[in-house]
Amino acid sequence: MHRIYVLSVLAVFLLFLVTSGPAPLAAVDGSAGPLPEASPHLSPQPTCPKDEHLSQKLSDGVSPESTPAGACLVHNARLGNATAARMLGDAYARALASRRPGRGAGIDLFGRQIMWFRAAAAAGQPLDEIRLAQALDFDEQARMPDAALAFYFRAARQGELSAVDAVTQAWALGRISPEQIDDFRNWLNAQAPSNPALNRAANRLNVEPVIDS
Numbered sequence: 001m002h003r004i005y006v007l008s009v010l011a012v013f014l015l016f017l018v019t020s021g022p023a024p025l026a027a028v029d030g031s032a033g034p035l036p037e038a039s040p041h042l043s044p045q046p047t048c049p050k051d052e053h054l055s056q057k058l059s060d061g062v063s064p065e066s067t068p069a070g071a072c073l074v075h076n077a078r079l080g081n082a083t084a085a086r087m088l089g090d091a092y093a094r095a096l097a098s099r100r101p102g103r104g105a106g107i108d109l110f111g112r113q114i115m116w117f118r119a120a121a122a123a124g125q126p127l128d129e130i131r132l133a134q135a136l137d138f139d140e141q142a143r144m145p146d147a148a149l150a151f152y153f154r155a156a157r158q159g160e161l162s163a164v165d166a167v168t169q170a171w172a173l174g175r176i177s178p179e180q181i182d183d184f185r186n187w188l189n190a191q192a193p194s195n196p197a198l199n200r201a202a203n204r205l206n207v208e209p210v211i212d213s
Contacts, residue, residue, distance in 0.1 A: 048072035048084070055094035058109065064088065077116060082123040086131065089117035093135065126155035130163050137170075144175045153184050164188070164201045174209040181205060 051057075051069035064070025070091075076084035092113035099109060117132040129151040136148035149170075155163035167184065170176050185205050192199035 048076065055091045055098065058091055058112075059095035059099045064091070077119055080123075082120045082125060082128060085116045085119035086128055089113050089115075089120060089131065089135070092116060121151065124154075124158075126158040126160035126163065129155040129158075130160060130166070133163070133166070140175075142175070143177075144170045146180070149176065149180060156184070157187065161197055161201075164198065168201050168204040171205055172207070172209055 049069045049072060051067055054064070054067060054069055057067060057070075058064060064074055070088075073084045073088050073091075077088055092109050096109040096113055113135055114132070117128070117135050120128040121132045133148040133151035133155070136145050136151070149167070152163045152167050156167060167176070167181070171181060185202070188198055188202040188205060192202040
């Protein structure tokens, strides 16, 4: 009887492991399910240990939680620490760039990179929004994705000139349609009289693209 009880408990536990999936990842367009929630009773770690090989471990398919540095960053990021989320996004970006054939092939490095960059950008800092936009806009020969453009717009409206430059450059290369740029152009024209840099950017948007796509 005791043996039957133990086997029943074990069966329930195995069923739980099979049916409980990983936390949802970010989609390519930057939308994602919520990050796994951290316990409200936990506090962020003041500092995380450094691991110069974290990106390579991620590239090989190792979970960040299995390393002291990665576990600390994940813990802090889930508690809303934008710096930790940014560092995880950077680590996955480097892992994606250095992934070796046949290593970690089942890991969606791009999706995890976007997920953590998106978590960092949620704090509203323009540089994190630019990081996310750059990650989403990975094909410079194609149209700029709407999600990437939206994050560039957000950063630009907060005064980040590099975001303005990214938009005007994409426009000059024919990677943005007139319909996509109308509202931003109107905002830029309104700001231009009091800001020489934005005035130059507005003038660039008023020139037809060099490459007509």
